[in-house]
Amino acid sequence: MMYKSTKAILMSSLALMTFFVIGCGSSVNSTKSNSEQWLNLDTVKAGKFDTGKMWTFDFPPKEYFQSEYNFSPDDEWLNNVRMSALRFANYCSASFVSEDGLVMTNDHCARESVGKVTKEGENLSEDGFIANTLADERKVPGLYVSQLVEIKDVTAEVQAAIDAGKTDAEIAKNKQEKFSELTDLAVSEKGKDYTAQIVTFYNGGKYSLYSYRKYDDVRIVFSPEVQMGFFGGDPDNFTYPRYDLDCSFFRVYDETGTPLKTKNFFKWSPNGAAEGDPVFVVGNPGRTSRLSTTAVLEYSRDYAYPLTVDLLNGAVKVYEEVIAEHPDRLFELQDRLFGMANSQKVYIGVLKGLRNPVFMQKKKDFENKFKSAVMAKPELKAKYGELWDKIAGTRTEAKEYFKRNAAFNVGGRGLSTEYFQVARKLVNFAHQMKMPDAQRMLQYKDSVVEKAKAKLAPAKFDKVVADKFASVIIGVYVKLLGEDTEYAKILTGGKKGSEALQYAVNKSILSDVEKVNQLVEKGADAILSSDDPFIQFVVKTENQLEEVQAKSKEINEREANYIQLLGRALFEVYGTSIPPDATFTLRLADGVVKSYEYNGTKAPVKTTFYGLYDRYYSFKKQSPWNLPKRWENPPAEFDLETPMNFISTNDIIGGNSGSPLINKNAE
Template sequence: MTKLLAGILCSLMFAPCAYADEGMWVLSMLSKRSQKQMKALGLKLNAKQLYNPDGPSFKDAIVSFGGFCSGVVVSPDGLVFTNHHCGYGSIQEHSAPDHDYLKNGFVARTYKEELPNPDLHVSFLIRTEDVTQRVKALLTDDMGLRRRQHVVDSVSRAIEKEAVAGNKLLRAEVASYYQGNEFYLSIYKDYKDVRLVYAPPSSLGKLGGDTDNWMWPRHTCDFSVFRIYAGPDNEPAEYSPENKPYQASAYAPVSLKGYEEGDFCMTMGYPGSTERYLSSFGVDERMKTSNAAMIQIRGIKQDIWTSYMEQDDATRIKYASKFASSSNYWKNSIGMNQSIADLGVIGQKQALENRLRTWIAQHPDMQKKYGTMLPALEQAYKSRFNASHARSFFYESLLGSAELPRFVINFLQLRVNDMTPEMKEQTLKTYEGKYADMDLNIDKEVFATMLKTYAEVVPAEKYHPSLYQTVAQEFGGDFKAYVDSLYAHTAFTTLDGLKRFLANDTTFNLRQDPMTQVAVSLIQAYNGIADESGKDDEVVALNESKLCDALREMEIDRDFYPDANSTLRMSYGVVKSYDPLDAVHYNYYTTTQGILEKAKKGAQNSDYYIQPEVLKLFNGNYGRYGNKQGDMNTCFLSTNDITGGNSGSGMFNGKGELIGLAFDGNWEAMSGDIVFSPKLQRCIGVDIRYVLYVIENYGHADRLINELKLK
């Protein structure tokens, strides 16, 4: 079968399959077919070189960065490259108006100047094992969703405990794959002493800002550099000035050769979540509930934040990381809904489901197994829509926007009597940073606005928390007056409330604190909404799992990859341009010429502003980092599969040499979490030569360049 025909069939099926450019593959599950495809595309490494649980292999150079991004080890002394937006929170924490590392960048000249980050860790995968039979042996078809999840959790905890056998240096985690049809155990080693080494100025690391986010062409130098530290035995250790740079068992060499269109490209990282097997009913619901809530609510919240951030540098620094995180998925939801509509995703999903119906009808044994699956899904999604809509807007507006109510909700879940003094101290340290990054005036305005907005979007009073009665009866419906009074009378506007709570202060009546009452009101209302849709949720979960199983049975000879679930995955493809519209062609790389063009717009659009001293870097003298035309490549495109969590993933050529860092997907294929579109979907990466040029010429950090194995 030709590659073109295979691609057409995959498109018609609209299900995850072994199309050469599609898939987030588990290294321990690589089929012979996938290995053959990778070799044909240009991979020179074999499967054991990629993944070997019994010795060093390529996987040992890849880290989960903080549990929310990816990174690649690039030196024998534990140097890690990841994205600027992945390190953004750490850079922000070390910044202040008099040393603004967000604005001006940061470089550590010596090991001693490298900055520790107490809340940051990196994880290495040790091995992955199939434990499906052990988990499913205790599951029965008549189990309800909650009972089933309880059994899965109990068995998983037992497997995890057994796997590490008291080894405190290891962490075990059982995760579900293929919508709960299979289960795999992963063993990790977490290093908790991770220090900031280098950050470019944000005018490069975030060049284009929200304007360019998810767009092509890009010129963003989206990287930051950290270093892993270890104890004297090279094992994980809590931060100590005595710790030494981690001695890596594997690290990636760095290529200065670059790439051409059609060259093999491989990414490795920890993608967060995809829903490629989701039914047409599920896609429709996501558009109208969670995506719609993110678009509307986050847009309002970000406008409030922006109005304060533009007035004061200290506030800008405080809210920079929170704004970037919120904005990222706000724009993602906008693009996803648009892409689902433009690409006709729901219609294509329906075509696949009709094909599945025909296959089921032709096989009596399949009728017994799957005959009620699709009708049950359709009815359950329809039945729960109002509750799902309310739940999505409730979460975004009342649980996910104002910070102080969310803090107190988290406090109420602490089991204070079971906490050791060390645990209490760590909790105080964590929230000391959170309080420092919160402005009460901003938080009050956000909460008042969100209370009003939620009532407008979800008018049904049965979905309103009881605090709305207080607002109506005692404040005449004035949300601002209510919130002003609330914040004026709670003990939680400072860290003092948490301290008294953790100390079991008998003079502190937790139940009478007005913010505690708000937190309880929110929790009860949210749980009530969840209870309303509980039975439908069970039907949806059970039959979405069956749908995934049915698709795999219908095409039993095809390789199917599991949805992303924050475990280590590999994607393979090629460097490639694309045509987003009729008569429009996007080249597969950008150059510094685009930086200069965008900088001219800096006066009108702050996303393109570059400080004059930074702009001087792009003078045409690029030396060994330049391209054949005398310019320098900045970013490039590949057909690799990408989603959130992949940020910071290394992009490698066929020899396993680092050619870039993945940092984004493209606007035309924002439905990529639900369906892979081979014609349009692209992974955007920053060229590693651009990264090295900025390290060497802006930070003059030759010591870092000298650590690398340059090819």
């Protein structure tokens, strides 16, 4: 990276650096006794914005904006902002920031792209990348951005299809078929460069057809060294004050290979952001569950999220240990560690919120008010009055199957070990081989079976990582099933403690490619009767897994129909006065630049490079507060007062990464 480019880039980074959401207040009556705060939960009331401020572009709260900020955006402003914003692949947000197709996003959104354009002999993660000319910009294979060009209400069509269904399965089928019909029609009308999706709002209270212009010639322009983009590492992640250069730039090219000319883009504010300024995040927040019933949230709190946190805690520990024991694997594994640690903090935070009695009481108060509004109208009561109890019932049913579903579905949560992955492939292969050729799946036909065999054993088995992950997964499964159960003993041999966690790994052949291939050549019966613990576990649990999954599917389909009916009730009572849950579609979230108290002091609304260098020296230049070589001694003309990160009260979540933050002038 060249220092002459740094200030312009850093000023631009103001538009997407770390935001901190300061919670909206609620009405709470409390008294103090003996210097302690005593709280009567019965007096906790839902706040006005407990369901958030992620507004859709077809129903922006103009009157609220006017009363809160003395600002009422007109249709021209809204259309320009919508067309300037982008969805970055299927995991981040971004925006056009020049008339020549320049795109800005977070650098952590660019990590995958950096890896794809790195050439032999380069280490762009460590060294950073900047294209000094258009010819230097590198096309990123598979990368695309999507621009929301049209929103159409299709609620009537979708709900009519749903209402025509007589069973839970038929309702689900009708809905999916209507989704496909509407999106296929939209794409056929607009052309091959467009995509479409049906977005479900208010859990089924409203449906919209979103049409996108898709650009798939996207080239990287700038990405800082990962040590600058993720300065402070995991300890500083999700914290503030923050000092990371978490921005990157790309450029969209048209079908002729020329930088795209666009009239919709965000210009730069010459003055940046000041405390008290109203600001707007324009991005694609991923998923929230704010409109879920209390019963659903309590299930997540008591069952789903604790398991996810256990798995993530184990995964983070695995990668930390491997990197500590094998420092040469740092750059190979650090992105995986960052990703796991990031998810770990997210889920720990969500679980902490769900375990907060005040937060849950606010949710209960909202639900009680909503239920009272339904019960007060006979026609609504007749249609929707029993739904809360029905959803509570399906969650109670789901609890019965949760542990077996989680334990038997090896790798089902995306956190597994290669041992289970290889075992599952071998067992599936064996079952296919016992079928007549005509009944097998295409990839297992006699004519191509040798190709299938070649894929059963991984070309490179990472035994160091796999062994540690196996201990984590087995520990979680034993906790779920009980250490004295038949299924747990398959993996532990009936042993206890660390010996139990190592039993399966020590006995398994699955890390040895040659032995796996020998087992395959012995045939299907040999695979299914193998005494390898991982294969045994898959074989002996697969019938139960099939039964449990079938029952869970039936419960979920039934519950989905209850939830979409409750969504209609919600929309009938509240309309668009409250925003829908996040759906990884474009939203407009309002807030202000604002400080807050922390650690007994007050946070500055912005940080500068002075703070970065203070942190660098205060931690004695040690990781993760070390700097790339070129940053260690900046030139005298480098302005250390340049802002890096700042805070605001905007409502954001995963998926918002890369979102532009704009002022009332759409700058």
